[in-house]
Amino acid sequence: MVDPVVRRGKSKRRWVFAGIVLLLVAFVWYRHSGHDPGSYGGRGRHGMLPSQVVGVAKVESGSMPVVLDELGTVTPIATVTVVPQLSGYLTQVAFTQGENVTKGEFLAEIDPRPYQIQLEQFQASLAKDTAALAQARSDLSRFEILARQQSIAEQQVTDQQFLVQQDEAAIKIDQANIDTATLDLAYCHITSPVSGRIGLRLVDPGNFVTSASTTGIAVVTTVAPTTVIFSVAQANLAPVLERLGQGAVLPAAAYSSDDTTKLEDGTLAAVNNQMNTSTGMVQLRADFANTDEKLFPNEFVNVHLLVNTLDHATLVPTQAIQSGVPGDYVYVVNADNTVSVQPVTTGPSDGTKTVITKGLTPGQTVVIDGVDRLTEGERVTIASGPSGPVAPGASVAPGASAAPGATAPKAADPKPSQNGHHHRRDENGSSGAASTPASQ
Known part of the structure; x- marks a missing residue:
């Protein structure tokens, strides 16, 4: 005959196990019934997947000046x-x-x-x-x-x-x-x-x-006229020599040491006859009339040498370009408001816009704000400006308000790779590492 105390213990354990099973079933049903709009992969009240709020811009076709920015020294003629x-x-x-x-x-x-x-x-x-x-x-x-x-x-x-x-x-x-x-x-x-x-x-x-x-x-x-001597890297010398060989006159502009104030306009006059083997640089000399004597002898200045102008180039905002395992890439907004990772090959940049030599065509839409929260194939919502929703392809400055009722963005893996970091290119074209926030 079974002891009544033992019988009551076994019955209690069965009830505890049944309660745990019921809780698990309820949790699974809750996760897939759309009652948790903030969960990753869940649906909202209307059965739609939540989307990230991003700013976008159109890929354009335009002209891009190829300018070498170098540090130079005002060197008198005598x-x-x-x-x-x-x-x-x-x-x-x-x-x-x-x-x-x-x-x-x-x-x-x-x-x-x-x-x-x-x-x-x-x-x-x-x-x-x-x-x-x-x-x-x-x-x-x-x-x-x-x-x-x-x-x-x-x-x-x-x-x-x-x-x-x-x-x-x-x-x-x-x-x-x-x-x-x-x-x-x-x-x-x-x-x-x-x-x-x-x-x-x-x-x-x-x-x-x-x-x-x-x-x-x-x-x-001698103060007027005067010259500025500056150096360019070996990799940048070939385009200069090519343009000079074509008989082109290359404009050079001298700016203050903080590169904010333009001092004088001049032209490239000469290229030195040998490379510095220790630095891989070659010296160039530009002539300036200096009639107002703004260029002071032995003063350090920034020289902007216009080497060439690329016409009908494919241009994107510099902040749209990311760096990761596939190299340089952008997030392209598709017709169904999802994003795709598009590897690109970059060209010259003026800090604000960058030339894309391969990977994009004018008219496409790329993400410029909110890139660090995106993943391949994710649905996005284009941010709104002060006067309402922004048309597809229009750019929105960081910090602009989102469309009414838009889902708050959540953190996600921002790269097509599997590691925990990505590189974001800033407005000056440099890249820096940024950590990925954990998923909610």
Whole structure:
């Protein structure tokens, strides 16, 4: 006979097991009956799958300028250190520091008196040797007459001819000494070798200067016109050389160091003849008129070199392009309001728009906002602007309000790959990793 206590324990366990089974059946029915609109894969009150709210934009056809943005240095055409070419005391400095000077303008003077005295000495030597030459030529004339009369020896005439030649050579030496002394006097009067802006005075009046000095008196730098030297990578050199080979004039614009203010327009003038093997860069020089002198010598500037313009290019907003396991890709909105992952090949970009060389055609619609919540084949709802729902293909800025009654977005795997991260390209074309939120 079974103990009544044992019988009651077994009956209690059967009731507990039956209750658990009923709870499981109720939970499964609840999950598939549409009463939980927030569950992943469930249906809402109207039996429709919940959709993500996204902003979209149309793929367009347009022009894209191919511009190289490089850091450059304003390099004057000429920078000249004015050094004395002879020794003496500096008696006068006539320039104002920091002013613009013209070529040949008087700058400073070295005491000219010693060189003036030396010039007078050479002039006296010339006068003496000139008189000696005149006497030698007169004697030669008389000797030639006497020689024809056979009154003197022929040797005496020959010796007199050599004496005349010596006096002629002495006169040439005297004239060269005079020219040298005259040049020294000119060097005492120091002038600007080029037009430009003169710097600070390096030597004060009263100092003794020499031709061996490397410091100089001042430095003159040309300001207008001027040049900017910048470097481009090896990969970007071929298009530049190709355009130059076609005879094209490539415009270059100089911007401030923060790349916000345009300073001057110019043109590419020259490409260096060799590559820097340590950096893989080659130097280029652009010419600028700089009439308003906004480009300051040795200033760092940003150079925007327009290499080419792509016409009828396929353009998409840069934020639509994602990076992941398949490479660069976008989410394309299909006719049934679902999205598909479309791998693309990108081209040049201006930060706002990017050229697509393969994978898209103008007229398609791509997702630009809410991309991190999408998966392949997911249904989407196009976000609304302030005046109502946005037409398919119209772009919506991040933060725009969704259509009334739209389902709140839920987190989902944003990539077609199986890992836990994706790379999102920002407006400047760079990519950064972003973690994937867990599914609700």
